[in-house]
Amino acid sequence: MTEDKFKHEEDLFCSGHRACPGCGAALTSKLVTEATGPQTILSMPTGCMEVTTTPYPESAWGISWIHNIFENSAAVAGGIETAYRSFDKRNKEGYMNHEDVNFVVLAGDGATFDIGIRSLSGMMERGHDVLYICYDNEAYMNTGIQRSSSTPIGAATTTSPAGKESFGEDVHKKDMPSIAAAHGLEYVATASVAYPEDFKKKVEKALEIEGPKYIQIFAPCPRGWRHESKNSIEIARLVVETGLYPIFEMENGKITNVKKLKDRKPVEEYLKVQGRFKHLFEKEGGEEVLEELQKIADSNAEKIGIDKE
Amino acid sequence: MTEDPYEDLKISKGAVVKPRTTLVNKTGSWRSEKPIIDHEKCIACGNCEKFCPDMAVKETEEGKFEIDLEYCKGCGICAEECPVKAIIMEEEEK
Structure with missing residues (x-):
């Protein structure tokens, strides 16, 4: 290779991956590697990031990376973690010490909220020393924007289309951080790609803790959400500023740190820049769904305490 | 006894x-x-x-930020997030 003044060879997540321009999940992947460093084993299920970063025989990763089927990433990471524990016990040569390796899962919302929830629950229940990170783009993007249980109410996807009768997705987003916390996790956090330093700090903090940890990060998808690629970060900021996606840390089931907001914006500001919510502004009856979404933001604000006095 | 199916399992x-190795894939052509x-x-x-989701912007040794057009997909996030509007997006010529 010719001399590379951009030093791509030093990256732990590399250019040339095939994610769409403006991809929030690709940005998440970069931030994860920046926070974990090289001594990391990343387990990744099927999903956009798996498909776009490892088209055979290429890989965008500079850390150890393993692909497994959709439902298995947490189980595989738990297995690897246990193997390293065993290597330690047997003084097996050629392997690093368990405490020097980060065991991480990076999975999409489909693999986390729906298909992989069984193995995730098992991993958390058994208490493996694994950090599970979910990049949440609120639908199955890789297969063509099908709704997942992370899709918010009112969002149009190919399997919850807006039409004459329908206003898009008609059920609420699953509260995955609370499900994780209910397993007795010491550390659960949410984040957004609009606040990269906050996310990286959370990853670093989580890796200090022994046992299972769960972090969920909001990662816009320009293709699936029908917005311009340049607006990805703006949208990831607006979702927090409207209260629809509060970012917080939860330790031992209690919220210990919340990003507070001075003037919470109305949810319309976040919704109107995305094509997936377009029908709510154009169709008669859409205002009821808008009200519903505003109620969610208000209830988040009250429950989690995001409004600054 | 039937044959053990696991005996010769590879x-x-x-x-x-x-x-x-994705570095071989120059995504700049997408722009x-x-x-x-x-x-x-x-x-x-x-x-x-x-x-930058494509690791296409890097700080050079002189402390300047430069864009690697071999990989930049032209999403426009950098221009949008620049606080002093120092980045403009220019249409590519055929």
Whole structure:
């Protein structure tokens, strides 16, 4: 290779991956590697990031990376973690010490909220020393924007289309951080790609803790959400500023740190820049769904305490 | 006794690929608009590098931020997130 003044060879997540321009999940992947460093084993299920970063025989990763089927990433990471524990016990040569390796899962919302929830629950229940990170783009993007249980109410996807009768997705987003916390996790956090330093700090903090940890990060998808690629970060900021996606840390089931907001914006500001919510502004009856979404933001604000006095 | 189906079982080692090999894929060809940094205006805050999903913006040894057009897909995030509007997007010519 010719001399590379951009030093791509030093990256732990590399250019040339095939994610769409403006991809929030690709940005998440970069931030994860920046926070974990090289001594990391990343387990990744099927999903956009798996498909776009490892088209055979290429890989965008500079850390150890393993692909497994959709439902298995947490189980595989738990297995690897246990193997390293065993290597330690047997003084097996050629392997690093368990405490020097980060065991991480990076999975999409489909693999986390729906298909992989069984193995995730098992991993958390058994208490493996694994950090599970979910990049949440609120639908199955890789297969063509099908709704997942992370899709918010009112969002149009190919399997919850807006039409004459329908206003898009008609059920609420699953509260995955609370499900994780209910397993007795010491550390659960949410984040957004609009606040990269906050996310990286959370990853670093989580890796200090022994046992299972769960972090969920909001990662816009320009293709699936029908917005311009340049607006990805703006949208990831607006979702927090409207209260629809509060970012917080939860330790031992209690919220210990919340990003507070001075003037919470109305949810319309976040919704109107995305094509997936377009029908709510154009169709008669859409205002009821808008009200519903505003109620969610208000209830988040009250429950989690995001409004600054 | 029936034959043991596991006796001669060969376990595949799966496919192992080399790290950082997507670098062969020059995604710059995807671009319809290209970002141009005005170094006079730039305050070197690093937002463009921080938010780039394609690792195409890097700080060079002189402390300047530059864009690797071999990989930049032209998403426009850097121009949008620049606090002093030092990056403009210019349409690519055929």
